[in-house]
Amino acid sequence: MTNDDYFERLDAELASLVRRAAHLEGSGARLYRCAWLARRATLAVMVGLAIAVTLISEFPSSASGAGPRVPIAAIRA
């Protein structure tokens, strides 16, 4: 099929509607969208946690702010 013939456009159109759950009936579509949102939220939380864990393991003292401080006098000296 060439890039923009009728059948190619129809294929893309149907695929896009299926991706957006347009073919599911009322409750099915709502359920799908809820599941999709839940998956996205879980993924976002997991990515956030992974980043936090990486940062804390790389910079443990700066993460808590409780690391030993260098006396200012030592820097000025």
Place this chain on the structure above:
Amino acid sequence: MYRTVARFSDRSRWTDEQLLAAIATCDDRASSAFYRRHLRAVLSWLMRRTGDPELAADLAAEVFSAAMLAAERYEPRHPSAEPWLAGIARNVLGHSVRRGRVDARARRQLGVRALQIDDHDIERVHEMVDAHRTDVAGHLARLPADERAAVRARVVEERDYREIALSLGCSELVVRKRVSRGLARLRAELAR
């Protein structure tokens, strides 16, 4: 491992039942694979009954839209979904004939945008129908001789079972079995 993943993700290898189940879970790649697998057969079916490529293309859009809407309720009765699609095509065509205009209910429900058909698309319809005819002729030629003769007489020449039984020198029941087996084999071959 990589091969297993690649095979699983290659939807062109999936059965119609797997594709329709995936469509029901909003898998757009399954929708595309299903559409591409059956487009030529649906167009050929519609062209045989309407003889008009523009109308066949328009009705094909309606048939596939209706198939997407019904994917959730699909119950496999054959190895291929082609008979199911033919049933949808028959309904769409029947409804269009009764109303005197092209059925667009499924497209409206699904929200498919209106797509223009031009001369190039009409050529594509002819190409796809010819390619499908060649495919079917090739598979028909590879059927066992008794099944081939029965399928050709019944489906291509549209003769009745009694007449075929007389010409082949066997009972009607045997002819029916040969036609049924031959068609099942053809469907399985075309679904690959």
